[in-house]
Amino acid sequence: MKRICVVIVLCAGVGSCDPRLPSGPDIYVDFESIDAPTAPLSETSKSLMNGVYEVVQGGSEFGNPVVGKWTGNRWGLYSQHDAVYAISAGGSSGDSIKLRGYIRYVRSGSGIRVKLTISSTDGAPEVIAGVPPPSLRIHGTTENGIKIELRRVREIASSPFEILAHRGGGRNSDRLGISENSIPMIRYAALLGATGVEVDVKRTRDNKLILFHDDSFSPRTVQGIYLLGKVENFDLEHIRSLGRLIHGEQIPTLSEALTAVVDETDLSLVWLDIKDPLAVPQVVQIQKEIMAYASTRGRDSLSILLGIPSEEVLNAYTPFRDSSDALLELDVETALSLPRCRVWAPAWTRNITPGDVAAMRAANKRVFTWTVDLRESIVSYMERIDGILSNYPTLVTGIHDSRE
């Protein structure tokens, strides 16, 4: 009997081995209220803050080094060690710079709030004045007391590279609190370090095009119990009236999403992933309309590429091969044969040889690969090709921008 009691008591010790349990993904940070008491920094000041930072304290959160850079009015920190990033808002306050925001651990879906400060002795006055400081340090603490200290060591690597966010920002969108393939996610993609997005196009029963990845509606992707089963069984009217994306956003049409890219982002590339060959003619039409609209808005550098993942879609694209820009996932010979194929993008597990890359570049085409999430693979491909599609664009940003 005694033995049993001892064993049971010791078993309770197993409970002390509990790992840290993740908190929920919904960390609401009112960025506007953070901005309000501070004065916005000038573009010159922001560029002085952009750079690669040595992590003096806080390596357990970010690894070392990290990349810090402004995107619009938001200051981002991007780890090159793991899919960890921080987004903050703020500006100058007296002779210091104050930033508030959150750190997100993308792979676990958890996050914590963080406060960052550049004090008057750490280069803030110079940065505010638009003058390069002799040294620049950022100090901060997280809400659970972890101290952070960053020291700027060099400029961000400037080689061009396309960082594409899968499904607008990464699959398993519950990790970010914003639904995949949604307009809010497209707006957020740049804060993840992405230069472009990949979105999925589906056709409804009444031949309308929406952004949606799966063949069927499911509780993973939508709210609304009456949206059940295949997307092609419902009209757009049913989908928009009786359902929402899982985080409450409206399910966007392709037109709406591309218009948002033009009007509300600085993204340079959109990859339209189309699995249904019957959707191709309409996609080409919308592609033309949006490119014309983008031109009127001064967004001539935007590329909207019709993705060709299969022979069926290729056959449907063939009548438009001279008028529609495309991205091909098939073999390199087909990519070279298509006059408007701008990008060759095979899966990352296929063997992309230096000869293939050279041939594509000689034909003024770029080479991407997908969907690369492993750090070792990202590092490996970064030196060889022109762009990566990833579920963790923050990690790709951290690796790319921190290169020496």
Next chain:
Amino acid sequence: MKPVIIIVLLLASASLRAQTPGDTTYQVELTATASPMINFFRLPRAPQIPGKASVGYGISLRAMWHPGRLLSVGLLSGYYVIAEDEISVDRPSTSLTFSAHLAAVPLQLALSMQKSGVEIGLGVGPYFVMSTIRGGTSASARGSRLEIGITFFGSYVFSLGESVKIGPELRVLSLRYRGIVSVMPSCSFRVDVLRY
């Protein structure tokens, strides 16, 4: 299909191994229930419906095989109407009204233990979930999906005669993925259809 084959093979091997002619009575019972359903949803059923509960109704059928012990095994099915809603959607120039209907048919393996009229059991397996949307300006739309669910049931029966029993039954079903939990208080009617 493969799980069904596995179950059949296991039962067959168990039967073959255990069967001794003559001294064990095997019994097959059919149980039918009809009841209201109180359904709870993890998320709103539609953007226009903030409530997370609904009232539905359903009938169920259960065929159980008793090989002379506490444990019995069988099949569970039925038809449950989980939710029916009239939904109005305001548009800039007009208003649309939809009728939406959600139903489920369980196709489950049932296991239960019976003693002295009390039966406690569970059903595991898929539900065939179906939705129908009518109204608006479009033709009606139908969708369906197989989703895994679990059904717990507990009942107590009184004998009405030799082969007929009746009594209350409580059933709880969970469609975890879809975020639906339903409670069904019901009256069950049980008949011994075969004894050998």
Next chain:
Amino acid sequence: MDLHFRTCRPLLALTSLLVLVLLSEISTAQPLRGEDSPQRPGAYLDAHGCSSSGPWAQTAAPSADIPERSEGSSVDSTSLIIDASLAPAATYFYEPFPMEVGSSVFQLGASFSLLAYPDAEQELPIPGIDIQYKRGIFEKVALVGSFSTSYFSNLLHGGVQWNTKIERFSCGLATHLGGAYGFVTRENLFDDVEGYAVFAMLILRLGYRFDEFSVSCSFVSSYIINSRSYVNGMEASVGPQNTVNDYFCTLVVEQPFIRNLRVSIGLSLGYARTPYHTWMLYDTIDEWLFVPEFFFAVQL
């Protein structure tokens, strides 16, 4: 998120204690001698070889005592008295009742796990075949082995279990060592991926024996010693190392089903960082997820 090795001292302490207990049992145990242990069919033997006379003992009854069942009467299993001369002593796999030395249990069964949707983008039911074996090697000690396979993912583990009982209650503690191996190939999605893991498992079982069935509850924790994933021959660096990976809580009912053929039926709820079903998927997700499972098995 990771649990570092040095913070698992309670786990190590518990394992060490178990080893000490096992060693003490082994050094003092005496195998039961047939002439000292009258084996009444249907009786459960305690550790000292004395046949128990508790209410759960099914004593042999002369056939004249078996009540006649009148034609047409409803069958209630409580009215049945099985000819105990044909009934062996009940031994179950999950219930940690001390086993007779030399006796064994071999089970074949099936399980159905529901993989959480963050791993597979849908709630994926994964069926598997389970093979389990338990053998009493000393008075309170059993050797246990288990193999589960869904073809793509495979789990093998075994170890020793120390069991004891008080009246109808029983308790067992086991440490297992095992491995998991998985593979899948799906063009452009999972190109030739495989993964493996080596783990240690700590199992606490609590049981209660009713007259006609047994209920047991198990608490399991697995500690990953090493794991690897490979994609097209390239090693993926993700995967837990030297960390607790999952916890399981299992509720099982074991009982005779057809005559004396015994079955185990149970529900398990796992809380796992990397469910073993997805070892091979170079799982980049670092989130603890619930994995429910339904299982049943037949003693052969």
